[in-house]
Amino acid sequence: MEAKKLIYLDNNATTPCDPRVVEAMLPYFTTHFGNAASRNHPFGWAAEEGVDYAREQVAKLIGADSKEIIFTSGATEAINLALKGAFEMYRKKGNHIITAKTEHKAVLDTCKKLETMGAEVTYLDVKADGLIDLAQLEAAFTKKTILVSIMWANNETGVIQPIEEIGKLCAKHGALFMSDITQAAGKVPVDVKKMGIHLAAFTAHKMYGPKGVGTLFVNRVKPRVKVTAQMDGGGHERGMRSGTMNVPAIVGFGRAAELAMLEMQRDTERLTKLRDKLQAAFCAILEEVVVNGNQEHRMPHVTNISFKHVEGEGLMMTFNQKIALSSGSACTSASLEPSYVLVALGLGDDLAHSSLRFSLGRFTTEEDIDQTIAAVSAGVNHMRDLSPIWEMYKEGIDLNNVQWSEH
Amino acid sequence: MAYSEKLMDHFHNPRNVGTLDKSKKTVGTGLVGAPECGDVMRLQIEVDDVTQTIVDAKFKTFGCGSAIASSSLATEWLKGKNINEAMGIDNMAIVEELALPPVKIHCSVLAEDAIKAAIKDYQKKNNI
Numbered sequence: 001m002e003a004k005k006l007i008y009l010d011n012n013a014t015t016p017c018d019p020r021v022v023e024a025m026l027p028y029f030t031t032h033f034g035n036a037a038s039r040n041h042p043f044g045w046a047a048e049e050g051v052d053y054a055r056e057q058v059a060k061l062i063g064a065d066s067k068e069i070i071f072t073s074g075a076t077e078a079i080n081l082a083l084k085g086a087f088e089m090y091r092k093k094g095n096h097i098i099t100a101k102t103e104h105k106a107v108l109d110t111c112k113k114l115e116t117m118g119a120e121v122t123y124l125d126v127k128a129d130g131l132i133d134l135a136q137l138e139a140a141f142t143k144k145t146i147l148v149s150i151m152w153a154n155n156e157t158g159v160i161q162p163i164e165e166i167g168k169l170c171a172k173h174g175a176l177f178m179s180d181i182t183q184a185a186g187k188v189p190v191d192v193k194k195m196g197i198h199l200a201a202f203t204a205h206k207m208y209g210p211k212g213v214g215t216l217f218v219n220r221v222k223p224r225v226k227v228t229a230q231m232d233g234g235g236h237e238r239g240m241r242s243g244t245m246n247v248p249a250i251v252g253f254g255r256a257a258e259l260a261m262l263e264m265q266r267d268t269e270r271l272t273k274l275r276d277k278l279q280a281a282f283c284a285i286l287e288e289v290v291v292n293g294n295q296e297h298r299m300p301h302v303t304n305i306s307f308k309h310v311e312g313e314g315l316m317m318t319f320n321q322k323i324a325l326s327s328g329s330a331c332t333s334a335s336l337e338p339s340y341v342l343v344a345l346g347l348g349d350d351l352a353h354s355s356l357r358f359s360l361g362r363f364t365t366e367e368d369i370d371q372t373i374a375a376v377s378a379g380v381n382h383m384r385d386l387s388p389i390w391e392m393y394k395e396g397i398d399l400n401n402v403q404w405s406e407h
Numbered sequence: 408m409a410y411s412e413k414l415m416d417h418f419h420n421p422r423n424v425g426t427l428d429k430s431k432k433t434v435g436t437g438l439v440g441a442p443e444c445g446d447v448m449r450l451q452i453e454v455d456d457v458t459q460t461i462v463d464a465k466f467k468t469f470g471c472g473s474a475i476a477s478s479s480l481a482t483e484w485l486k487g488k489n490i491n492e493a494m495g496i497d498n499m500a501i502v503e504e505l506a507l508p509p510v511k512i513h514c515s516v517l518a519e520d521a522i523k524a525a526i527k528d529y530q531k532k533n534n535i
Contacts, residue, residue: 309469311445317418317472329445329471338445350442386424386475388449388467389442404441405520 007368009325011361012155018208024255028248036245047247054254061257063191070216070237075182076106078201078216082178083110085227094144100124101344128346129294130159141173152184156341157293158302167196186260198225209256213249271301271360274369279303281373301360306351309390310383318379328355411506417476425465427451435529437521446470448478450521461485473511477501477518
């Protein structure tokens with residue numbers, strides 16, 4: 001019997017490796033297994049050559065020079081290195097950092113840690129559409145501001161920040177601009193130089209490369225940026241990141257970057273159509289559907305939708321045997337807190353609990369989308385039949401006036 | 408996280424979904440939880456006022472799979488029980504029956520709260 005095909009719409013969590021990427025990696029596990037730091041024999045040379053080539057491919061993807069690419073174990077490590085390393089390097093100049101409430105936890109938790117080490121951090125609010133307010137950013141700069149960390153695109157909503165304008169404000173106020181470009185790199189054109197970005201972190205596994213490898217772009221000229229290493233060891237990666245290079249993964253990262261450049265436009269056009277079809281279908285078939293976040297400045301493959309009066313995790317259970325995606329409801333966490341990103345957009349906790357994130361990818365087909373429309377719509381109807389608050393809404397009861405028993 | 412077969416069965420084929428006429432004196436309604444918390448349970452019982460036996464039970468729940476299964480199971484258990492027996496239903500019995508994981512124990516607590524709230528509502532209506 002043919003195995004039931006599973007539909008994967010959780011590409012913002014991770015993407016499958018492109019088979020062409022795996023193909024590029026394989027020789028580096030066996031034939032070219034050498035340590036890229038072994039300078040004195042052909043095994044080392046072959047590994048180093050693979051790494052150097054990948055470094056160029058990755059640099060090219062974001063408009064950087066290959067000397068500006070520091071390989072790490074992933075985006076989280078790159079973000080930690082950028083924020084902690086820059087704080088350590090530049091704290092004599094000042095201790096103030098600006099970021100936003102909708103950043104990834106890798107940024108927010110690192111900033112929290114830096115606060116215990118003497119940093120002052122401003123966490124900017126976002127507008128209802130998820131964009132930061134540039135006037136608020138400008139007002140947040142002080143003489144002590146050394147660093148601004150704002151992501152290119154949000155992982156939950158796909159909302160794209162006004163990166164070029166942020167870069168200009170950073171230049172005007174003499175602060176470094178760090179951007180977590182994890183969700184954008186390889187999906188939309190990214191040019192770090194044009195945007196005035198000095199530090200940028202991303203990973204291979206969100207762009208059809210392998211897990212366990214990421215990079216920090218560190219600007220080398222005007223200004224020459226340095227970050228203090230957060231790991232001590234052999235002084236690899238120009239002294240900024242010690243540790244033996246993960247050669248096969250790095251080679252895969254390079255190939256993934258190259259493929260992303262080749263296929264970006266085609267993927268974007270195709271996925272925009274499919275995403276728009278999915279979103280439009282829900283809005284047409286179902287009542288009380290809300291699309292979260294700015295729809296104009298948004299990644300082409302993402303839509304985050306609240307289906308009012310149904311709970312996201314329960315809704316997912318109606319179809320998660322065949323369709324994989326994410327919910328903004330965090331019913332599984334002990335805190336019962338829904339997505340902090342959606343809450344920062346000003347959604348009530350109830351709407352945040354009712355949200356699903358659909359993130360399409362290179363291997364998503366139109367048939368996947370058609371099946372998803374049918375299954376999710378059926379799930380929403382099933383859950384609404386079960387939902388007391390849907391019934392109350394239908395009876396015209398104002399849910400804000402109901403005396404709920406909080407628990 | 409894999410859920411038990413019993414839980415999945417209650418989730419996909421929930422028992423006793425619906426609404427009883429809350430204006431009737433023999434009907435008790437318990438509404439617990441809040442939309443902001445991600446769980447709202449409404450559990451209703453209809454009681455034979457002579458024998459004090461629960462003759463019907465219905466629920467509607469906004470929540471995760473465990474919350475829906477817990478309330479579905481609760482309605483099954485309530486039917487045929489005397490209200491004093493029903494008052495004694497413990498959340499841990501629901502946890503065991505559905506094999507709820509630790510992070511979902513609050514769903515069973517909510518179901519127990521809903522049972523108690525429904526019985527109290529019935530008792531209040533009838534000055535018991």
